[in-house]
Amino acid sequence: MFDLHVHTTYSDGDFTPIEVAWAASRKGLKAIAITDHDECRGALELKGKDIGIDVISGIEIAAKYEGEVHVLGLLIDCDNAQLSCHIKKTLELRAQRAEGILAKLNSSGIRVSYEDVKKEFGSGALGRPHIAAALVKNGYAGSSNEAFNKYLSKHGEFYVPYEKIDIRGAVKLINGAGGKAVLAHPGLLNPDILNTLWPKLKDIGFWGVEAYHPSHSDEQCAEFEKNAVKYGLFVTAGSDFHGSAKPLIEIGQEIRGGEYLKKSGEALGI
Ligand code: AMP
Ligand code: FE
Ligand code: FE
Ligand code: ZN
Numbered sequence: 001m002f003d004l005h006v007h008t009t010y011s012d013g014d015f016t017p018i019e020v021a022w023a024a025s026r027k028g029l030k031a032i033a034i035t036d037h038d039e040c041r042g043a044l045e046l047k048g049k050d051i052g053i054d055v056i057s058g059i060e061i062a063a064k065y066e067g068e069v070h071v072l073g074l075l076i077d078c079d080n081a082q083l084s085c086h087i088k089k090t091l092e093l094r095a096q097r098a099e100g101i102l103a104k105l106n107s108s109g110i111r112v113s114y115e116d117v118k119k120e121f122g123s124g125a126l127g128r129p130h131i132a133a134a135l136v137k138n139g140y141a142g143s144s145n146e147a148f149n150k151y152l153s154k155h156g157e158f159y160v161p162y163e164k165i166d167i168r169g170a171v172k173l174i175n176g177a178g179g180k181a182v183l184a185h186p187g188l189l190n191p192d193i194l195n196t197l198w199p200k201l202k203d204i205g206f207w208g209v210e211a212y213h214p215s216h217s218d219e220q221c222a223e224f225e226k227n228a229v230k231y232g233l234f235v236t237a238g239s240d241f242h243g244s245a246k247p248l249i250e251i252g253q254e255i256r257g258g259e260y261l262k263k264s265g266e267a268l269g270i
Helices: 017-026 081-107 114-119 128-137 144-152 167-176 191-204 218-230 259-268
Strands: 002-006 031-034 054-064 068-074 180-183 208-212 234-237
Touching (some): 002 234, 054 081, 068 167, 114 128, 208 259, 218 259
Parallel strands (some): 002 031, 031 054, 208 234
Antiparallel strands (some): 054 068
16 A cells, blocks of 8 residues: 655645654555655655655646646655756745735735744745645634635635746656656546646656546546556556645545556556
């Protein structure tokens, strides 16, 4: 059993890398991939530590393709120069974007400061979930989900985008860093947009598709696996664990998948 999509305090998860590794080990998992948003230093913290499970160094890059798409990178070299450069730039853009969202909220009389948000944030990629947590602390919402619905949704008045790398650039960065690029949670994409993407994935340089994700119905998993096989791609499975930011998701909970998933594990050496 493995879980190839896990967040830590290096983005919007609230378990540190070692806490995530312990939780995975308690669950009896053989391997996890730490895949923080636009950040890869989590796995580096665990290098050389004997924790009884394999930890794959990963990332989840937010990229552009007719809107936003998430690209997982597995087995990446986090010290790769181009990748590091992208991460540094993106973390700056994310911080500026958080300030933009806060300015909009403040000008509508919603009082949340950058300091409030910093308290909810460890290091690495600052995101809307940290603003959501501050909004909850300050009494503007009862839960992170409510804060998203009321204040932070993409279509809401307080949303501020930040410039994202295009999908080809994201995959190129991952491949350049020795990694394998995987299309994250395809079920969260608009189905029409996803349909235009399937025949291009291989050419773009993707290695696999995250067919198994808690947001996917059994029918979607089967369809994504079928398409992955049709287009010559591996399939992966991940929980997208975030800790209390997504309280209904447990590490290692995505246990669907069969022969094709096993093959992917072998290809990843886990
Ligand atoms: P950002 O990368 O800053 O745009 O924030 C996006 C992240 O927010 C996603 O990766 C999710 O982890 C989280 N997120 C999105 N929608 C919700 C929601 N409704 N409730 C809680 N977290 C969410
Ligand atoms: Fe997230
Ligand atoms: Fe994602
Ligand atoms: Zn994720």
